Amino acid sequence: MTLTEEPSTTMSPSTGSPLVEEDAGAHRFRVHRSTMTSPEVFQEELRRVFEHSWLYVGHESEVAEPGDYVRRPVGGRNVFMVRGAKSKQVHVFHNTCTHRGAVVCRQKSGNAKVFQCFYHAWTFDSEGKLSGVPDREAYGEGLDFSTLGLRSVARVQSYRGFVFASYDPDIVDLVEYLAGAAEYLDLVADSSEAGMEIIKGTNEYCISANWKLLAENSVDGYHALPTHDTYFKYLVARGLEFTGGLDGRARDLGNGHAVIEYLAPWGRATAKWGSEFGEGVRGEIESLRAALVARHGEERGMRIAETNRNMLIYPNLVINDIMAVTVRTFMPSSPGQMDVTAWQLAAKGEHPAVRQTRLDNFLTFLGPAGFATPDDVEALESCQQGFNSGGVEWNDISRGMDRVPKGNDESQMRAFWRRWAEQMGPSDFGAKVTR
Amino acid sequence: MTTVTAADGASDTDTPATDSPATDSPAIDSPAIDTATAVIAAINVPAPAPALVGAGAGTDLAALTRSDIEEFLYYEAALLDAWDLDRWLTLWATERTRYVVPCNDAPDGDPSTDLVLIDDDELRLRMRVERLNSRKAHREYPHSRTNHQIFNVRLGTVVDGELPVTASFTVWRFRNGRSSYYVGQHHYRLVTDEDGMRIRTKRCQLDMTELRPAGDLAIIL
Numbered sequence: 049m050t051l052t053e054e055p056s057t058t059m060s061p062s063t064g065s066p067l068v069e070e071d072a073g074a075h076r077f078r079v080h081r082s083t084m085t086s087p088e089v090f091q092e093e094l095r096r097v098f099e100h101s102w103l104y105v106g107h108e109s110e111v112a113e114p115g116d117y118v119r120r121p122v123g124g125r126n127v128f129m130v131r132g133a134k135s136k137q138v139h140v141f142h143n144t145c146t147h148r149g150a151v152v153c154r155q156k157s158g159n160a161k162v163f164q165c166f167y168h169a170w171t172f173d174s175e176g177k178l179s180g181v182p183d184r185e186a187y188g189e190g191l192d193f194s195t196l197g198l199r200s201v202a203r204v205q206s207y208r209g210f211v212f213a214s215y216d217p218d219i220v221d222l223v224e225y226l227a228g229a230a231e232y233l234d235l236v237a238d239s240s241e242a243g244m245e246i247i248k249g250t251n252e253y254c255i256s257a258n259w260k261l262l263a264e265n266s267v268d269g270y271h272a273l274p275t276h277d278t279y280f281k282y283l284v285a286r287g288l289e290f291t292g293g294l295d296g297r298a299r300d301l302g303n304g305h306a307v308i309e310y311l312a313p314w315g316r317a318t319a320k321w322g323s324e325f326g327e328g329v330r331g332e333i334e335s336l337r338a339a340l341v342a343r344h345g346e347e348r349g350m351r352i353a354e355t356n357r358n359m360l361i362y363p364n365l366v367i368n369d370i371m372a373v374t375v376r377t378f379m380p381s382s383p384g385q386m387d388v389t390a391w392q393l394a395a396k397g398e399h400p401a402v403r404q405t406r407l408d409n410f411l412t413f414l415g416p417a418g419f420a421t422p423d424d425v426e427a428l429e430s431c432q433q434g435f436n437s438g439g440v441e442w443n444d445i446s447r448g449m450d451r452v453p454k455g456n457d458e459s460q461m462r463a464f465w466r467r468w469a470e471q472m473g474p475s476d477f478g479a480k481v482t483r
Numbered sequence: 484m485t486t487v488t489a490a491d492g493a494s495d496t497d498t499p500a501t502d503s504p505a506t507d508s509p510a511i512d513s514p515a516i517d518t519a520t521a522v523i524a525a526i527n528v529p530a531p532a533p534a535l536v537g538a539g540a541g542t543d544l545a546a547l548t549r550s551d552i553e554e555f556l557y558y559e560a561a562l563l564d565a566w567d568l569d570r571w572l573t574l575w576a577t578e579r580t581r582y583v584v585p586c587n588d589a590p591d592g593d594p595s596t597d598l599v600l601i602d603d604d605e606l607r608l609r610m611r612v613e614r615l616n617s618r619k620a621h622r623e624y625p626h627s628r629t630n631h632q633i634f635n636v637r638l639g640t641v642v643d644g645e646l647p648v649t650a651s652f653t654v655w656r657f658r659n660g661r662s663s664y665y666v667g668q669h670h671y672r673l674v675t676d677e678d679g680m681r682i683r684t685k686r687c688q689l690d691m692t693e694l695r696p697a698g699d700l701a702i703i704l
Contacts, residue, residue: 156588249586249598252693253700256661275621278614285610387695392598404595412607417584417600417700419614422622425699430621 065469066476069442069483070462075449077462078442081435082479084258089477090383096471097363098123102203102212102225104365104377105129105140107393109209109245110157115174118157119143120389122213124379127201128153129211132175133161138206140213141198145170146178152198163198172198208237209244210375228301232359236369239318239352240395241343246375251390253416257428259364259380262388263464265424266366266376267358269294269308269456270447275427279413279420283314286324296355296455298448304362304467306460312356314371317406318395319353329401336402360460362467367393372410384432390415441482542675544646552648552673553636555680560631563703568612571703576674576681580605583686584704590688600700611703622701627658629702633669645672645683652687654704656697663697665704666690 063070067080067089083089103123110118110129117130126143130153143151145165152163152172162179164171171180176198181187201213205222210233212222223230237244255262265271272294273280284290296310315322319337321330341349356370366376376390392410394403413420445465448457562571584601585592594602603611614620632653639647648671656663667689674683687704694700 247596247598249589249592251598251600252587252695254695254698256698277619278610278617282607282610282614285606400595407594407596407598407602408607411599411602415598415600416694416698419610422699422701423620425701426622 063466063469064474065472066474066481067472067479068465068469070466072449075446076444077446077449077458077465078444079465080442080476080479080481081440082477082481083468084260084432085383085435086477086479087383089472089479090380092472092475092477093380094124096473097468098215098379100214100216100219100471101363102205102214102219102222103363104361104375105204105211105213107209107244107246107375107391108138108206108211109243109396111138112245113159115159115161116157117153117155117160117163117174119153119155121379121387122201123215124381125215126151127213130160130163130174133173135175138204138211139174139176139198140201140204140211141176142201144199146196146199176200208233225303226361227303227305228299229303229305229307229359229361232301232307232357232369233367235352235357236367236373236393238344239340239369239373240398241339242396242398244373244393245396246391247394249392251415252387253390253425254385254387255378255425255428256385257425257432258383259378259386260464260468261428261431262378262386262424263360263364263366264445264461265428266368267298267306267308267360267460268458269296269298269310269358269454270458271424271427272456275423276413276420278423279418282412282419283324287326288313288315288322288324294455298453298455298457298460300459300463301359304464305360306463307357307359308455308460309355309357310455311354312370315405315409316353316356316370317372317402317409318369325405329399329405332399332402333405360464362464368414371413372406374410374414542680544644544673544675545641547638547646549636549638552638552646553633555673556633556636556648556650556669556671559682560633563631564629566615566626568615568703572609572612574680574682575605575608576676576683577605579683580608581684581686582608582703583684584700585686585688587689587691587693600694615701615703620701622699625658627656627702629657630655631704645674647672652704654702656702665697665700667704669704 067083070077105122106118106129111131114131114133114136117128119128127140128143129138129140131138143153145152147165147168147170150165150167152165160174162171162173169182170178173179178193178196181193201215202217203214203219205212207222207226207230219225280290290313294310294312296308298306298308300306315325319333319340321333337353340353343349344352358368358370360366364378368374373393374390375393376388378386378388380386394406411418415421445458445461448454448459453459559571559574582601582603583594583599585599589597592599615623618624633650635651637649650669652667652669654665667687670686671682672684674681
């Protein structure tokens with residue numbers, strides 16, 4: 049696997065888009081604010097970015113049994129993921145009857161032998177095959193019903209339980225697309241011997257801000273201390289010894305993906321006991337840590353146990369393996385509005401006390417009612433309002449350009465923007481750009 | 484140090500510049516806000532019937548009427564609307580307290596195994612209030628205006644000294660020209676101690692299929 053490093057100063061300052069400017073010699077990287085506000089940019093993003101990327105659909109644990117299904121929008125389209133009763137394979141279908149269009153999966157989740165369109169009662173099995181048509185004899189013999197099965201999304205692949213789909217039939221295979229991010233999905237998937245699962249309960253909220261602001265924010269180490277003061281005060285009240293701060297690095301994982309990997313004072317439900325957890329779970333968590341080292345060796349075991357990893361998988365998936373593990377995806381509905389959906393990933397069959405610690409960790413920080421995420425929401429909306437104030441054309445994300453990027457630098461955001469610039473191409477989409 | 488003025492024009496002479504480390508931040512308690520809140524609270528929130536708060540020793544839970552309970556719930560709502568959260572905290576029992584809001588898609592969610600939106604024990608509830616009283620809960624600084632409305636109050640049967648109460652709620656939230664709402668059902672377990680009626684647990688099940696219309700849940704329901 050090849051990791052893309054920060055570009056050297058000899059590289060061209062051009063990123064391919066006039067809206068994203070990189071000047072390595074001047075240690076300057078900036079993004080034109082029209083990328084966050086322009087309806088033209090938004091329309092082109094739907095076409096160039098979301099139609100030509102691998103998009104996260106869900107986790108295989110959500111459809112563990114044959115016939116299990118979940119319905120959700122992916123890239124702005126309504127699809128559903130179902131495990132075929134015969135093949136045991138996970139399918140992702142467009143949620144529309146091949147007859148005249150009504151949705152065939154009308155529940156948010158469940159288990160079904162068949163999906164029947166209620167309009168004219170066409171019936172499809174869990175493999176997508178059209179298995180029932182009332183008054184079939186009314187159709188001529190020439191009509192080939194085998195072509196009228198549910199339509200699969202163009203590409204569907206999964207990696208370590210994470211299911212992705214793409215509307216681009218010609219896109220590279222998922223593992224090639226994931227590039228360096230695959231290694232980090234491995235670290236998440238390997239953190240429990242029994243495997244990881246999405247647990248019941250979904251955070252479905254929204255933010256009145258451009259979606260790319262959440263891509264930036266999710267891997268932004270720089271904002272943690274100033275923005276999340278009340279969260280750190282809570283940890284201290286719980287008994288955390290706040291020493292050492294955040295220490296780590298940022299990595300460009302290729303294809304627009306990036307991660308910050310760092311050590312932090314807080315405990316991790318995966319396998320790092322923290323003083324704020326109390327003594328009750330200490331033994332259990334320390335035995336999890338020992339088991340990780342036994343399975344993966346000292347170096348990798350401790351990396352899984354100890355390091356926090358905020359990862360952005362281009363364009364709109366975030367997997368933050370921090371005090372708990374969140375899987376978060378977001379989709380714009382307009383330049384200034386996005387829907388956010390977040391799940392919690394946990395070790396299957398874990399000790400109830402560890403599960404409780406994990407849940408506490410998650411919802412104290414994360415989620416739309418936590419002690420931190422609402423303040424991120426406010427920060428992003430504040431940026432969007434600031435853009436509308438005008439007067440300033442460019443956002444600066446140059447931090448750390450002249451050094452090996454640290455976890456609180458901005459190289460991970462530059463990785464995202466380079467890929468975005470590449471996909472969006474040389475148009476300025478009508479923006480009046482001055483330099 | 485450059486002084487940063489808050490966008491709403493409030494005088495924040497002690498607000499640190501944005502590059503200040505968190506350790507230099509003002510204390511989470513903000514006297515300016517506490518004072519203002521207390522003044523507003525004194526104007527807007529009439530004290531409830533003494534039998535409910537202040538002189539409740541020996542109150543027989545089973546003898547309480549719906550009207551008594553409504554009086555208590557209206558008082559709680561008024562404290563929340565007045566952002567008198569310190570006084571609101573005094574309505575809570577001090578042991579085995581729990582404030583829970585399940586996720587919209589799993590209203591039956593169990594906070595010991597499932598993801599929920601809020602699962603506050605006594606400490607977390609206190610820290611939530613401390614956070615919301617400070618200037619560092621950015622989503623709620625300045626505070627939203629809220630209107631907590633209670634309907635369809637029904638009393639259950641007292642079991643083990645706890646009175647179950649259900650009530651429909653609508654909470655309106657207004658901030659920066661935007662309005663949002665939360666609709667659902669409260670499930671209380673009420674107890675009495677020497678000072679009167681207390682909330683032991685409060686579980687707020689949202690009826691909206693998603694939280695999206697409201698954006699987030701930084702306020703208390």
